[in-house]
Amino acid sequence: MLVVLSAAGSQAARAQLPAGTTDTTAQPFAAPQDPLRADANAALDKRDYTSAAKLLSELADKNPKDAHLLYDLGLSEDALDRTAAADAAYRRAIATDATYFDPHLALGLLLARTGKDVEARAELVTATGLTTDNQALKARAYRALARLDQTSRPSAASEELLSAMKISPETPDDILLSGELAESSGDSSAAEAAYRRLLAADPHNRDAAAALSHLLINQKKPDQAESLLTAALAKDPESPTLNAQLAAVYEQEGKATQAVPLVEKLHAAHPADPEITRLLARLYANSQQYDKAAPLYSALVASSPQDPTLLDDSGDAEIHLHNFALAETLLKRAVAQPERFASKDGLSDSASRLAFAASENNDPETTLQALAIRDKILPNSPSSLFLAATAHDKLHHVKQATDLYKQFLSVANGKFPDEEWEARHRLITLAHMR
Numbered sequence: 001m002l003v004v005l006s007a008a009g010s011q012a013a014r015a016q017l018p019a020g021t022t023d024t025t026a027q028p029f030a031a032p033q034d035p036l037r038a039d040a041n042a043a044l045d046k047r048d049y050t051s052a053a054k055l056l057s058e059l060a061d062k063n064p065k066d067a068h069l070l071y072d073l074g075l076s077e078d079a080l081d082r083t084a085a086a087d088a089a090y091r092r093a094i095a096t097d098a099t100y101f102d103p104h105l106a107l108g109l110l111l112a113r114t115g116k117d118v119e120a121r122a123e124l125v126t127a128t129g130l131t132t133d134n135q136a137l138k139a140r141a142y143r144a145l146a147r148l149d150q151t152s153r154p155s156a157a158s159e160e161l162l163s164a165m166k167i168s169p170e171t172p173d174d175i176l177l178s179g180e181l182a183e184s185s186g187d188s189s190a191a192e193a194a195y196r197r198l199l200a201a202d203p204h205n206r207d208a209a210a211a212l213s214h215l216l217i218n219q220k221k222p223d224q225a226e227s228l229l230t231a232a233l234a235k236d237p238e239s240p241t242l243n244a245q246l247a248a249v250y251e252q253e254g255k256a257t258q259a260v261p262l263v264e265k266l267h268a269a270h271p272a273d274p275e276i277t278r279l280l281a282r283l284y285a286n287s288q289q290y291d292k293a294a295p296l297y298s299a300l301v302a303s304s305p306q307d308p309t310l311l312d313d314s315g316d317a318e319i320h321l322h323n324f325a326l327a328e329t330l331l332k333r334a335v336a337q338p339e340r341f342a343s344k345d346g347l348s349d350s351a352s353r354l355a356f357a358a359s360e361n362n363d364p365e366t367t368l369q370a371l372a373i374r375d376k377i378l379p380n381s382p383s384s385l386f387l388a389a390t391a392h393d394k395l396h397h398v399k400q401a402t403d404l405y406k407q408f409l410s411v412a413n414g415k416f417p418d419e420e421w422e423a424r425h426r427l428i429t430l431a432h433m434r
Contacts, residue, residue, distance in 0.1 A: 034059070044072070049079040060089070067097035074106060086110060101132035105141050112148060121148050128163070139168035146177060154184050172198055176207055183215060191215055204235050206242065213245045222252045240266055244276060247283070256287040274300060278310075285313065290320040301330070308334040308341050312350040319357055327357040328366065335373055348377040355387050364391035382412050386419050393426060402430050 036059050043052035056073040063069055074089030087110060093103035108123030127141040142164035149157035158181050165174060179194030195212035198205055209232035216225035229246040236242060243262050250259035263280040270276050277296050284293035297314035304310055311334035318327035331354035341347040351374040358366035368391045371384055378384075389404035405423040412420050 040072075044076070047079075049076045052076040053080060053082075053085075060092075064092075065096050067093045067100050067103070070096060071100070071103045071106070074103060078106065078110060083110065083114060099130060101127055101130040101134075101137070104130065105137060105144075108141070109144060112144065117148055121145065124148065128160075135167045139164040142167075143173070143177075150177070150180065150184070154181055157181055172202060172205060172208075175201075176205075176211060179208075179211060183211075188215060188219065206232065206236055206239055210239075210241045210245060213242070213249075217245065217248055217252065220252070222249045225249045226253070240270060240273070240276070244279060247279060251279075251283060251286070256283055259283050260287065274303060281313065281317075285317055288320075290317045293317045294321055294323075305333075306337065306340065308337055308350065309346065312346070312353065315350075315357065316353055319353060319360075322360075324357050324360040328354065328361050328363065331357055331370075332366070335370065338373070344377045348374050351377075352384070355384070359387050359390060362394070364394040367391040380407070380411075382408055382416055382419075385411070386416070386423065389423065389426075393430070398430050398433050402427060405430075 036055050040052050040055040040059065043049070043055060053073065053076040056069065056076055059069055060066070060073055070089050070093035074086045074093060077083075077086035077089055087107065090103040090107035090110065093100060094107065104123050104127040108120045108127060111117075111120035111123060124141050124145045128138060128145065132138055142160045146157040146160040146164065149160060157177075161174060161177055161181070175194055175198040179191045179198070182188075182194060183191035192212065192215055195208050195215065198208040199212065202208065209228060213225045213229050213232075216222075216228065226246065226249045229242055229249060233239065233242050233246065243266050247259040247262045247266075250256070250262070260280075260283050263276065263283055266276045267273075267280045277300055281293045281296035281300065284290070284296070294314070294317040297310065297317055300310050301307070301314050311330050315327045315330035315334065318324075318330065331350055334350045335347065335354055338347050341350070351370045355367045355370035355374065358364075358370060367387055371388050371391075374384060385404055385408040389401050389408055392404060393401040405427050409420060409423055412423075414420070
């Protein structure tokens with residue numbers, strides 16, 4: 001998330017404004033003799049943004065080419081969370097004076113906050129190319145750019161972060177971002193060093209503890225992550241992020257009984273958080289509490305109906321509850337979008353589950369279609385051969401069923417006694433049907 005810039009203009013009230021700041025040496029208005037201007041300044045001083053916005057709007061109608069006035073109008077609207085009005089005022093200020101640094105910065109931050117990253121980046125790039133006496137603000141523009149570019153342009157983000165630190169002192173957020181960038185580039189040693197440096201300087205820094213724990217979990221170092229998280233939670237016991245990470249560590253260590261209560265508490269406090277809900281559903285499934293996992297997965301699927309992994313997990317839970325018709329429906333939706341699976345193994349697993357659910361649901365055609373998807377990725381197994389044999393048997397494909405039952409028996413080797421007994425008896429029956 002971008003760090004929102006706060007206003008730091010000549011008026012004390014403007015320190016609370018969310019989108020940007022004015023130059024401390026600049027006069028907010030060009031004609032202080034107008035009583036409305038004095039009233040607007042007084043309203044801003046008192047943080048009465050509703051009155052300030054109203055007065056500034058009147059002034060803007062009278063002075064449509066006053067870029068500073070329009071910018072202050074944008075700040076007032078921003079402080080009131082009237083995003084559309086703030087956006088319009090900033091753009092009017094820019095249209096009046098394209099070289100004015102402050103509205104470019106404020107608009108860029110506003111756009112970033114509302115998820116319009118491409119437009120936000122364009123405004124912030126423009127801001128970094130403009131002249132301003134306030135180098136701290138220019139540094140904040142570079143930092144905002146670095147956050148925007150963190151995922152899609154990590155090399156550019158590193159350069160932007162360095163540009164910020166050349167003109168302003170390093171901040172804790174800078175250290176954190178440098179670690180995240182190092183981690184994104186695959187330099188886990190540099191990332192770990194950055195996170196540990198930040199924790200050494202600020203042992204209570206929740207973000208640093210979470211970032212280092214995430215790194216250690218990914219490195220399969222659950223013992224180190226558990227120690228770090230336990231210490232961090234002693235200082236901040238209600239942190240959702242840290243509690244979720246500790247639960248993930250317990251899951252990695254096979255300690256589901258310790259993980260479940262943590263995540264249940266988190267879910268009770270944050271029932272609408274999909275990541276927490278997904279973690280709890282997975283923990284329930286891993287501990288074979290499918291009756292508790294199924295409704296959670298159902299809610300998640302309702303919110304993300306195209307997520308094949310969720311569909312697969314939900315289908316698997318329904319299989320264990322013997323709800324084969326529902327499981328088949330869910331798994332059909334999953335395998336219908338193979339390109340959305342993270343790996344071919346994920347697709348093949350889902351197709352295997354679909355074949356089983358369809359077989360139990362007495363749908364041999366879907367069983368064979370699912371096996372066709374699976375068999376393009378994996379070699380035949382005793383289970384897949386038996387499912388294929390029974391599907392062809394139900395469809396009265398005598399030759400195919402006979403061949404597949406024989407193939408199954410040749411590789412089963414006594415490991416599937418019930419299925420082997422059924423295969424032998426079906427072969428006897430099928431022999432009389434030729």
